[in-house]
Amino acid sequence: MSQDATRSLADRLDAGLSAPGAMDAARFEAFLEAQRRLGLVHGARALCRHLRPYLIAEQDLAAIARAAERIAFALEKVAQRAIWDDTLAEEVGLSADERALAAVAPGPGPLHTVGRLDMLVTDGGFSFIEYNADSPAGITDQLLVERTLMALPHLAPLRDGIGLRTPAPHRALLGALREGYAAWGGREARPTIAIVDWAAVDTAAELKVLAELFSAEGHRAWILDPDELAYDGRLLSAGGERIDLVYRRVITQELVERRGLDHPLIRAYRHRAAYVANSFRTKPLNKKAAFAVLSNPLFSGLFTPEQREAIAEHVPWTRRVTPGRTVWRGRAVDLVELLLGEQESFVLKPNDEYGGRGVLLGWRTTPAAWREAVRGAAERPTIAQERRRSRTARMPTFRDGGVEEEEVYFDLCPFVFARGVEGPLPSFTARMEGAMVRLSTSEVSNVSAGAGVTGLVIVDGARAPREGARHV
Structure with missing residues (x-):
């Protein structure tokens, strides 16, 4: 800017x-x-x-x-x-x-x-x-x-x-x-x-x-x-x-x-x-998790070309933390393994909180606390968002x-x-x-x-x- x-x-x-x-x-x-x-x-x-x-x-x-x-x-x-x-x-x-x-x-x-x-x-x-x-x-x-x-x-x-x-x-x-x-x-x-x-x-x-x-x-x-x-x-x-x-x-x-x-x-x-x-x-x-919908190509048909352009440029890669595979930076990966292996590249956020409560910055969080949060996402709905x-x-x-x-x-x-x-x-x-x-x-x-x-x-x-x- x-x-x-x-x-x-x-x-x-x-x-x-x-x-x-x-x-x-x-x-x-x-x-x-x-x-x-x-x-x-x-x-x-x-x-x-x-x-x-x-x-x-x-x-x-x-x-x-x-x-x-x-x-x-x-x-x-x-x-x-x-x-x-x-x-x-x-x-x-x-x-x-x-x-x-x-x-x-x-x-x-x-x-x-x-x-x-x-x-x-x-x-x-x-x-x-x-x-x-x-x-x-x-x-x-x-x-x-x-x-x-x-x-x-x-x-x-x-x-x-x-x-x-x-x-x-x-x-x-x-x-x-x-x-x-x-x-x-x-x-x-x-x-x-x-x-x-x-x-x-x-x-x-x-x-x-x-x-x-x-x-x-x-x-x-x-x-x-x-x-x-x-x-x-x-x-x-x-x-x-x-x-x-x-x-x-x-x-x-x-x-x-x-x-x-x-x-x-x-x-x-x-x-x-x-x-x-x-x-x-x-x-x-x-x-x-609405941002997971925006940034997931599976749902791109919902949006106009102008909206897709804005999403691609201004919305970070975001996914709900669930077991299974996803695509990150052009390669298919296991989502949980990705988050554990690339901790400093991600933020974890509770899906339903506000005011910054429960947010974990991967680069500011101990590995033990990060692993616990990633493993516990099934009990507490969580999103992962790529760091900007x-x-x-x-x-x-x-x-x-x-x-x-x-x-x-x-x-x-x-x-x-x-x-x-x-x-x-x-x-x-x-x-x-x-x-x-x-x-x-x-x-x-x-x-x-x-x-x-x-x-x-x-x-x-x-x-x-x-x-x-x-x-x-």
Whole structure:
């Protein structure tokens, strides 16, 4: 990926940070406190500790968007097929309950409204390694970074800079929710929106920010625990108030395991008493084994030529760990023997976990622990994914009384939203808007595993601000 359009601007910002008085302990603590106050946190931890946003050239972002939209739409094909195809349902690892729930037709509208691809930036380009389609977090990060990080004095060249822009995934989310609700048959101009998740989740602050944003746009919006919902066979409600639209952040697997398939939200969804986004049909998308379908030539007929091209270039070789033979790098091999013999070339991931839990990096794992994980995959469904080497970056932070550069791994995680397509019947495709930017000293860069975030600024190389440029 090209860095020519961004390097000089990054150098200029870092030079401003090193100027006397640009950053001290008091200002840095005030910066962290502003994040806690606004909700840019995971639990109580302020998420942004690095003092520069990630700068990306416009043409690089456009390339990511093209690939992300094609991959997301290909994954949706996998989900649609897995509902009725026994072979594909087995390949992605759907349980009987999950498949039964995914088979429920919730009415017109998109299969999934919002998803987040996890993407590694590599020396050769970029690779998509997972898809968060059940309950993707981080949509408000960009907005809150702009209210905190971007307000620091050394980033003045980015404020109102010609040739610079920032994405707005929070606005894309509300637009996608409204459009999906209307396609589903909703008649309210400003439907009531319930944001539903367990009361004690670490992302509660983000949900509060979203509720405030929805309310500011004219919606009655509030945050509810699943146990606060009621369904009387006609209306979904909470505290006596009708709910038109549910922005579902509770994870399907957790809801079913804790409360069962007779929960009021699931019953209302079955009876089309409220619009639920994302729908419960997203479970096949959220299985990590969906990437095994993408990268396996046996299933290539599912996808368009453009999707196959994006998969070949941007999706690592991925397989479910099961006994038997497969093809790797052009040769037929026994899969278990391959994983044991080429440990440093692979990552193992539980098919159904999230937040980086249970991920084993072959090059960071002892041989004994690796063997145990490979041998135990039959009891705990697991995928193996070929290693893609993530690039690192040096980002400024404040530590021990001064500014210093820290080498970090970084992910760009694009948000993809359902977009309506004109036609006689409701039809949707995928549109990317913005990305979560994660920074970590560890190669497993999940926020729940300790990673931080920063903002994303898109640079038009021909018009980007230069030293001495005048800003309007």
